[in-house]
Amino acid sequence: MKAKVVCEEFKNAVLKTERCVGKNLSLPVLSNILVLVKEDGVCLRATNLSIGIEIKIKAETQEEGVIAVDPIVLKSVLSGLEGGMEIDIEETEGNLVLKTNKSEYLIKGVSFDDFPTLPQKSGEIFNIDPEDIALGIRKVSFSSSLSDIKPEIASVYIYSDANKLIFVSTDTFRLSEFKIEYKKDISFKPVIIPIKNAVLIEKLLEEVSGSIDFHNSGTGITIIGENIYISSRVVDGIYPDYRQIIPKEKSTTAVFLRADLSRVFKTVSTFSDRFNNVLLKINKEDKNIEIKTENQDTGKMDENIKASIEGESLVVNLNYKYIADFINNLNSEKISIELTTPQKPIVFRGVNLNNYTYLVMPMNR
Amino acid sequence: MTGINHKPVKTMEGKLIWESCLQTISKDASVSRNAFNTWFKNTHFVKEDDGTICVGVPNDFIRNWLIQKYQKLILKVLVEVDPTIRSVDFLVTKMDSRQNEKKEVIPSVLEENTLPLQDLFINKDDNLNPKYTFDTFIVGDFNHLAYAAAQAVIDKPGINYNPFFVYGGTGLGKTHLIQSIGNEIRKRNKEKKIYYMTLEQFYLDCVNAIQNNKINLFKEKYRKYDVVIIDDVQFIAKKDRTQEELFHLFNTLYDGNKQIIFSSDKHPNHIPDLEKRMQSRFSAGMIVDISEPEYESKMAILGAKLKDLGVEIAPDVLDFLASSISGSIRELEGSLNAVLCQTKLKQKELTINDVKQLVRNNIKPKKTVSVPEVVKIVSLFYNLDEGVLYEKTRRKEIVRARQVAMYILREDFNVSYPHIGQSLGGKDHTTVIHSCLKIKEELKEDQNLSNEVEQIRAMFK
Numbered sequence: 001m002k003a004k005v006v007c008e009e010f011k012n013a014v015l016k017t018e019r020c021v022g023k024n025l026s027l028p029v030l031s032n033i034l035v036l037v038k039e040d041g042v043c044l045r046a047t048n049l050s051i052g053i054e055i056k057i058k059a060e061t062q063e064e065g066v067i068a069v070d071p072i073v074l075k076s077v078l079s080g081l082e083g084g085m086e087i088d089i090e091e092t093e094g095n096l097v098l099k100t101n102k103s104e105y106l107i108k109g110v111s112f113d114d115f116p117t118l119p120q121k122s123g124e125i126f127n128i129d130p131e132d133i134a135l136g137i138r139k140v141s142f143s144s145s146l147s148d149i150k151p152e153i154a155s156v157y158i159y160s161d162a163n164k165l166i167f168v169s170t171d172t173f174r175l176s177e178f179k180i181e182y183k184k185d186i187s188f189k190p191v192i193i194p195i196k197n198a199v200l201i202e203k204l205l206e207e208v209s210g211s212i213d214f215h216n217s218g219t220g221i222t223i224i225g226e227n228i229y230i231s232s233r234v235v236d237g238i239y240p241d242y243r244q245i246i247p248k249e250k251s252t253t254a255v256f257l258r259a260d261l262s263r264v265f266k267t268v269s270t271f272s273d274r275f276n277n278v279l280l281k282i283n284k285e286d287k288n289i290e291i292k293t294e295n296q297d298t299g300k301m302d303e304n305i306k307a308s309i310e311g312e313s314l315v316v317n318l319n320y321k322y323i324a325d326f327i328n329n330l331n332s333e334k335i336s337i338e339l340t341t342p343q344k345p346i347v348f349r350g351v352n353l354n355n356y357t358y359l360v361m362p363m364n365r
Numbered sequence: 366m367t368g369i370n371h372k373p374v375k376t377m378e379g380k381l382i383w384e385s386c387l388q389t390i391s392k393d394a395s396v397s398r399n400a401f402n403t404w405f406k407n408t409h410f411v412k413e414d415d416g417t418i419c420v421g422v423p424n425d426f427i428r429n430w431l432i433q434k435y436q437k438l439i440l441k442v443l444v445e446v447d448p449t450i451r452s453v454d455f456l457v458t459k460m461d462s463r464q465n466e467k468k469e470v471i472p473s474v475l476e477e478n479t480l481p482l483q484d485l486f487i488n489k490d491d492n493l494n495p496k497y498t499f500d501t502f503i504v505g506d507f508n509h510l511a512y513a514a515a516q517a518v519i520d521k522p523g524i525n526y527n528p529f530f531v532y533g534g535t536g537l538g539k540t541h542l543i544q545s546i547g548n549e550i551r552k553r554n555k556e557k558k559i560y561y562m563t564l565e566q567f568y569l570d571c572v573n574a575i576q577n578n579k580i581n582l583f584k585e586k587y588r589k590y591d592v593v594i595i596d597d598v599q600f601i602a603k604k605d606r607t608q609e610e611l612f613h614l615f616n617t618l619y620d621g622n623k624q625i626i627f628s629s630d631k632h633p634n635h636i637p638d639l640e641k642r643m644q645s646r647f648s649a650g651m652i653v654d655i656s657e658p659e660y661e662s663k664m665a666i667l668g669a670k671l672k673d674l675g676v677e678i679a680p681d682v683l684d685f686l687a688s689s690i691s692g693s694i695r696e697l698e699g700s701l702n703a704v705l706c707q708t709k710l711k712q713k714e715l716t717i718n719d720v721k722q723l724v725r726n727n728i729k730p731k732k733t734v735s736v737p738e739v740v741k742i743v744s745l746f747y748n749l750d751e752g753v754l755y756e757k758t759r760r761k762e763i764v765r766a767r768q769v770a771m772y773i774l775r776e777d778f779n780v781s782y783p784h785i786g787q788s789l790g791g792k793d794h795t796t797v798i799h800s801c802l803k804i805k806e807e808l809k810e811d812q813n814l815s816n817e818v819e820q821i822r823a824m825f826k
Binding site: 028052116117118217219233236 | 397399400402403424425426427428429430433434457458577
């Protein structure tokens with residue numbers, strides 16, 4: 001095989017592909033990436049058998065061929081080369097040779113007989129802007145469970161309702177829901193994407209332009225963009241009916257500035273205990289929220305932020321990290337929280353932002 | 366398809382075919398061990414349809430690669446095993462074995478402390494489970510006294526019967542009773558602060574408090590309650606510091622006329638390694654036992670359970686369950702659930718024979734016990750040396766204990782008279798008969814003796 005590629009493009013493609021490389025599997029060949037030189041360009045492939053990716057870049061092909069190499073070696077070589085340069089890639093005796101006008105590298109190749117192909121696209125097609133998928137996953141993925149015990153919630157759940165595409169994830173202590181609205185009604189076959197794959201997909205789609213085809217066969221999804229092909233496993237299961245737990249009533253609503261809360265949270269970490277527990281005291285009379293926390297070793301803090309409050313005064317304990325996760329992802333200057341009783345979930349929203357809902361369970365002591 | 370000679374392959378056969386096929390493939394030179402583990406290990410037989418074997422695989426990646434690389438090999442091996450097979454197909458399915466795998470839940474720090482999102486069943490203020498109420502509590506001869514005492518406690522918490530100590534075997538409704546008391550007191554008087562915990566919770570709390578140097582907070586924590594309910598208090602054995610804390614807590618609550626309720630599976634006098642001062646405090650109020658339900662009560666329990674579930678079962682089946690399952694109510698409910706579940710699965714009424722088959726495992730085999738074991742327990746109960754029961758002596762306290770041992774051996778374990786006599790110091794079988802009759806007669810009049818026998822019996826469980 002022999003081809004000429006632009007260093008920068010090649011490097012970007014290697015960096016992206018490398019994310020999907022499998023580790024510690026019984027099939028050692030999967031820890032490599034496969035470089036396929038075809039007539040219409042160079043294609044890089046990697047998979048860990050849960051998610052697989054192929055990225056295509058432009059190339060002047062002289063001779064077609066395939067080789068598998070260790071991505072870490074390839075990455076370190078490419079990061080040492082200047083971006084704008086053109087590189088000749090060539091296979092000699094099972095090794096990959098990279099040549100520029102100044103330098104020459106030889107990277108040991110690996111037998112690629114066992115390197116699998118990616119599943120073919122199949123199932124229903126949904127045409128969508130890649131930015132939408134990436135945005136939706138980004139907004140909710142932080143609240144997913146990370147343990148494998150319940151695979152159906154260690155995931156991002158995507159489904160459609162009328163003209164909305166809805167992304168959900170929960171770890172049973174908190175839940176986030178993000179909706180993207182379209183002009184027309186859509187029908188998107190519900191899918192549960194494992195969280196690790198969802199996060200990868202989000203990162204991989206960030207720089208994809210144009211629109212993508214989202215294929216969902218029920219057992220797997222395939223995302224096809226201009227120069228990218230992603231195939232991922234999905235979770236076979238039923239997502240919990242989370243809408244039931246979103247409280248319908250509220251007894252207290254408090255609205256405050258996000259900047260105020262961010263400011264307080266910068267110091268909260270110093271004074272919170274190992275459970276990240278903070279106490280929120282919503283004072284109707286004083287029109288403020290008191291934030292208290294105490295740590296045996298460092299001391300205690302007591303902060304007040306202004307808030308407009310409707311309903312009763314209330315005290316809740318909660319994990320401040322959960323709130324911090326949410327405000328980092330929120331594009332609104334004002335936050336509203338709705339509470340019912342100290343045992344019921346607390347609903348966080350951005351003011352005037354109805355498409356993003358976040359639920360947190362209070363702590364029990 | 367030319368399926369003329371074809372006969373459908375049953376699931377079992379299909380499994381065997383696939384298994385032998387996997388074995389052959391694992392030995393095939395073209396498939397390395399790593400490749401086999403990656404691609405073949407988690408596959409399983411799904412179905413066979415008109416000469417096509419359908420194989421379940423865990424995901425699309427594996428399906429894709431099996432089709433591309435191994436389909437020919439698989440088909441070749443399959444045809445060798447069963448010539449009627451024409452083709453092979455792969456389906457992405459959930460692994461059966463995966464579902465059966467027991468997954469251990471590792472509680473994280475967060476999980477202990479934050480409420481899960483599901484609606485909670487247990488009330489966090491008092492830790493009581495609202496499903497335990499007197500509405501669902503069946504009163505029969507076996508728990509009548511306990512029930513009556515509980516009502517008295519509810520009427521005047523802290524004044525009547527303080528502390529209230531319930532003991533009895535496992536699965537007889539102790540927890541139900543004491544939680545119901547808590548729920549009922551709360552229902553009648555919302556002001557009362559009630560707290561329910563198991564001894565283990567108390568113990569863990571105590572350990573944590575010591576660890577974090579917060580023993581004073583710990584002491585304060587429970588003293589604010591009006592009613593404190595502690596379940597399974599027998600686990601206090603050997604936990605000296607916990608005993609001490611419980612002792613102080615008890616004194617504080619008792620002096621403040623706060624109601625204290627305990628449950629245990631043993632009488633306080635028989636909880637091993639319990640300090641005397643705890644023992645006497647447990648015994649200070651009212652001690653009641655819950656014994657095993659008799660037939661009528663069991664019928665009533667089953668009836669109530671069925672009504673609760675809104676299903677019906679043939680009377681003869683109920684009768685069989687009530688008469689054959691001895692011991693705990695929990696087992697009784699378990700057997701009933703098994704019957705209901707099977708009925709649902711099979712979508713037809715179960716006959717009495719089906720039920721017999723089904724609950725066979727739930728019926729306890731007749732208890733067998735060796736003579737030395739009985740002697741050991743009886744002598745332990747009467748604070749005697751084990752050996753003296755075997756001696757030929759007529760010291761009054763020893764004679765009494767020996768007679769009780771004989772009676773229990775005969776009545777509960779059906780040991781023959783001569784064998785009892787032989788084992789207990791070479792007595793004649795007539796002596797044994799006499800002893801048993803004597804105890805039997807005395808039991809009718811002597812309440813103390815019957816209590817003793819009951820307590821000894823409880824120690825066998």
